Amino acid sequence: MNAPLTLPAPAKLNRMLHIVGRRDDGYHLLQTLFQFIDLCDQLTLTPRSDGEIHLISEVSGVSHDDNLVVRAARLLQTHSGTPLGATLKIEKQLPMGGGLGGGSSNAATALVGLNHLWQLNLPLVELARLGLRLGADVPVFVHGHSAWAEGVGEQLTKVMLDTPWFVVIHPGISVSTPSVFQDPQLTRDSRPITMARALKGGAPEWRNDCEAVVKERYPPIAEAFHWLAQHAPSRLTGTGACLFATFETQQTAQATAQLAEQYWPTWVARGLNTSPLHAALGF
Template structure:
């Protein structure tokens, strides 16, 4: 899918949930070995990307609290430009809906959308494998968004095996605090030695048996997250995603999600979304 100079590509950058997250060890480099199940949501950010002929890459608007050199969209665009030796540039406008530091993968998804979108816009034609390699240089969660399928993740989350998960409705709640991922992974009380399991065992157990090993630590460090988890768990099965701060509840129907949202109104920021096994970005790009 190639945009014309007058018509930008309009590309989704979907949120993700960690339907389960186990920490099975700590590596010598300080990173943690994980086992997790990634699933996309039909809710997220949107990138509007227009080709430039002069090689400049411009992003609007600036993100509050994020320096330009740390912005994953700009870093992704410049990395692809350098690796492909492409002389084209781009104007990128980011519609930001996902909270920063929410555990929904917003920045990683934005970066993946920039990589795939600019690969198409500039006619670079890199494989998904190569784009995923570039994505991993930007962050551990970027490859799953590049590959675009619900997945079992191992390592730091970059070793991916496609899976098919149930696709219920979710209500996702933001407790109104920012969670520091380094603080969570650096906490002494964090569970780090959950026994490894196989994909088959994880899927056989089903959602009722899934958990997030970060949840107890985040509860202790961030009481507002604990408040949301306690309240939400009385209404539906609820869990932390990633290292938080967002918490999600699994619902049987959209009507149930709407009723829960009505209860939440005025307490916290929240949205409803459907679980997806295929990223809507890949549908738009025809990948």
């Protein structure tokens, strides 16, 4: 009953991101391709019989009760009516404000992991609906597969993408997603495309509509982008700050990463179609 469960909370990349409209409530309508990479935070979940939810690791700038992991655990607890609680611990590797989905992934791992640990047996589609209340990116992490996404990012269709090696650079700053989406210069009227066309890849479909605004607002990102683009086709993920470039082999990726890490935090990661979270739980 008291045995802890340690699970990965993987990063995602937006292989492309188009903004095709805006809803009356201010949320933007997107078309994007989500892909997981093998760069992960780690969550350790330990069940409690007293019904308490405690996060024992601090996350800079985020209060205990506002942390998405705590909110996810309490949401699942309330929804299911379980009398059980949990002690939660996060080992962070993914940068905050990096566009890698770290907070959303942490929340999804809490939902999926506690569903398993508390033996609730709720289906993934139900967990994804709960996760959407925490953030638009949470459902893709709950479902755990590369996906074509529309709406605000919650309308998901499972896809298979190529699985190259990626060099991921974090330019050392955090990007405010709301400020990017509120920028008057942001492209909001890209012509919608079909999933089939998106899956063919290549320019102009595989682009990120946030890139121009982000590079203008954050010169360190523009500098890193210029550097990385000289080595391989490069793109912003989400609203940034992280950039990524694709490589066919691990060796070529590592060679570029060794150069980049002289200036910025840099990782080499493999593209995945199945989330490491789902692999860990045998889904």
